[in-house]
Amino acid sequence: MATAFIPPDYFRRYSVTEIFGNGQEYEVDLGCGDGGFLLAVAQQHPDRLYLGVERLLGRLRKVCSRGDRLGLQNVRALRAEGLYFLEWMVEPGSIRRLHYLFPDPWPKEKHHKKRLVQEETVPTLHRALAPGGELLFRTDHEEYYEWVCACVKSSALFEQTEWPDLEDYPDTDFQRQWESQGRSIHSARFISKA
Numbered sequence: 206m207a208t209a210f211i212p213p214d215y216f217r218r219y220s221v222t223e224i225f226g227n228g229q230e231y232e233v234d235l236g237c238g239d240g241g242f243l244l245a246v247a248q249q250h251p252d253r254l255y256l257g258v259e260r261l262l263g264r265l266r267k268v269c270s271r272g273d274r275l276g277l278q279n280v281r282a283l284r285a286e287g288l289y290f291l292e293w294m295v296e297p298g299s300i301r302r303l304h305y306l307f308p309d310p311w312p313k314e315k316h317h318k319k320r321l322v323q324e325e326t327v328p329t330l331h332r333a334l335a336p337g338g339e340l341l342f343r344t345d346h347e348e349y350y351e352w353v354c355a356c357v358k359s360s361a362l363f364e365q366t367e368w369p370d371l372e373d374y375p376d377t378d379f380q381r382q383w384e385s386q387g388r389s390i391h392s393a394r395f396i397s398k399a
């Protein structure tokens with residue numbers, strides 16, 4: 206089966222079976238870029254299902270052609286705006302892990318309203334996740350890190366916890382770039398409360 210998930214209709218929700226052909230829960234790489242992390246983690250865990258969501262067509266095409274070449278059965282990639290996908294296309298409670306890795310931090314104050322995580326959007330993330338599901342966040346941008354932690358904390362819908370297996374977590378393409386420039390990486394793991 207091809208990696209691309211092309212929904213016939215952007216105005217309805219999709220079950221895990223419709224996206225992958227089987228399964229009960231899946232993981233989402235929100236803003237998957239060229240898919241370095243998505244394809245690596247899918248190879249690491251062939252028993253889990255992964256959906257990459259990316260708004261740029263060129264990047265999505267790369268993910269799909271690499272996924273097809275690797276013959277991965279447990280990966281799909283969707284072209285969509287991340288928040289729209291979570292709000293309108295996901296069946297509530299169907300996502301086990303939401304990977305939110307090196308998102309655009311929109312550093313200028315006048316652009317903060319473009320940030321995907323806001324106090325008002327945290328309930329959307331929570332609704333998409335299964336009870337006990339995880340929001341895994343990594344960034345090189347300290348101020349955005351503090352922003353996301355504060356938004357999530359203010360909702361009381363998640364509990365921030367240790368990330369015990371962080372060592373085994375694949376690097377992303379942007380992470381490699383930032384680390385090669387000596388930037389520090391900030392990581393947070395939040396568990397969705399029932």
Ligand SMILES: C[S@@+](CC[C@H](N)C(=O)[O-])C[C@H]1O[C@@H](n2cnc3c(N)ncnc32)[C@H](O)[C@@H]1O
Pocket residue numbers: 235236237238239241258259260261264285286287288306307308309321377378379380
């Ligand atoms: C800085 S890159 C990080 C890519 C990848 N996660 C990594 O760490 O290598 C951010 C990616 O998120 C995508 N993106 C930004 N905002 C998005 C949104 N609202 N919905 C979907 N994708 C988005 C961008 O097109 C870009 O590919």
